[in-house]
Amino acid sequence: MAGSITSSAGEYLAGLRAMLETVDGDAIDRYADVLFDAWKDDRAVYVFGNGGSAFCASHHVSDYVKTAQVEGQHRLRAFSLADNMGILTAIGNDIGYDDIFVHPLESYAKPGDVAVAISCSGNSPNAVKACEWARAHDMTVVAITGFDGGKLGPLADVHINFASDNYGFVEDLQQSVGHNVAQRLKSRVMEAAEAACAR
Numbered sequence: 570m571a572g573s574i575t576s577s578a579g580e581y582l583a584g585l586r587a588m589l590e591t592v593d594g595d596a597i598d599r600y601a602d603v604l605f606d607a608w609k610d611d612r613a614v615y616v617f618g619n620g621g622s623a624f625c626a627s628h629h630v631s632d633y634v635k636t637a638q639v640e641g642q643h644r645l646r647a648f649s650l651a652d653n654m655g656i657l658t659a660i661g662n663d664i665g666y667d668d669i670f671v672h673p674l675e676s677y678a679k680p681g682d683v684a685v686a687i688s689c690s691g692n693s694p695n696a697v698k699a700c701e702w703a704r705a706h707d708m709t710v711v712a713i714t715g716f717d718g719g720k721l722g723p724l725a726d727v728h729i730n731f732a733s734d735n736y737g738f739v740e741d742l743q744q745s746v747g748h749n750v751a752q753r754l755k756s757r758v759m760e761a762a763e764a765a766c767a768r
Contacts, residue, residue, distance in 0.1 A: 572689075572734040581737065588731060588738045596729045597746055600711055601753035603727060604633065604645060607683050607709075608758060614647040615678060617670045617699060618687035621740050623651035625687050629747035637755040642762055645754065650674070650699075670699035680707035688712070689739045691719020691730075700724040713746055715739030 575581040607614050614633065616626040626649045633647040650670050651657070660669045674684065684703035686696040691714035700710050704724055712718070712725035715733055722728045731742045 572736045574735070575737075584733075584735060585738050585741060588733055588742060591732065592742065593729065596727060597749055598753070599727045600713075600729060600746070601750040601757070603683055603709055603711060604750055604754050605757045608643075608645045608754065609761070610681065611643065611646065612681050612683065613678065614645060614683040614685060615650055615674060616647065616685040616687065617650035617696060619651075619693050619695065621736070622687040622689065622693075622743070623649075625740065625743050625747070626651045626685075628744060629685070629687070629751075632747050632751035633754065637751045637758065639755060639758045639762060642758050648677075667694045667698055670695050671702045674699055674702055674706075674708075678703070678706065678708060681709075683709045683711065685711040685713065686721050686725075687714075687743055688719065688721055689715040689736050689743075691716060691721040693721075697721060697724070713743050715743075 575584055604614065616629050618626045630647045630649040633645050638644050650673050656673060657669050660672045664672065684700055686700050688696050691712065697720045700721060701724060703710050710725045711727045712721040713729045714721055715731045717732065718728060718730045722730060729746055731739045733739055
């Protein structure tokens with residue numbers, strides 16, 4: 570899928586700055602709330618995406634598990650569904666590429682768990698199928714998208730959209746969401762630990 574491009578560093582940075590002005594911080598805060606609630610209740614979080622979004626999913630999970638950890642407190646149970654090459658290729662080859670994320674959810678997920686789809690277009694069939702399954706099985710669905718949000722937007726309980734067709738802008742901002750909510754999660758876990766000690 571084609572997207573816009575820039576021709577200089579200055580143009581790119583100017584475009585990114587303009588995009589920052591449109592970011593819905595409330596939606597990002599709601600996502601942080603979803604992760605904190607999952608942490609409190611020891612529910613699992615499954616993050617997934619294709620291509621660059623697959624690496625973004627892995628990075629988000631790394632931050633949620635490692636960066637957000639607080640000494641003496643349990644950690645968020647977060648998993649990237651894009652990380653197991655054996656499962657991805659077995660499902661893609663033997664069943665179909667559209668099933669690479671829904672199949673693991675069918676195996677692992679429970680009602681109350683969280684599904685997080687990262688997609689620039691919002692129309693990746695495998696991410697859409699996974700989110701449809703997640704909604705039907707009482708999971709909380711978060712979509713982090715670009716463009717107009719595509720088919721994922723209406724499926725999401727929390728939708729964070731970066732309305733640009735420049736993949737670089739969208740992916741930069743999608744990655745920043747992971748950093749943002751990991752820091753917010755750590756802060757809230759620390760606050761919860763301090764409050765428990767004060768009782």
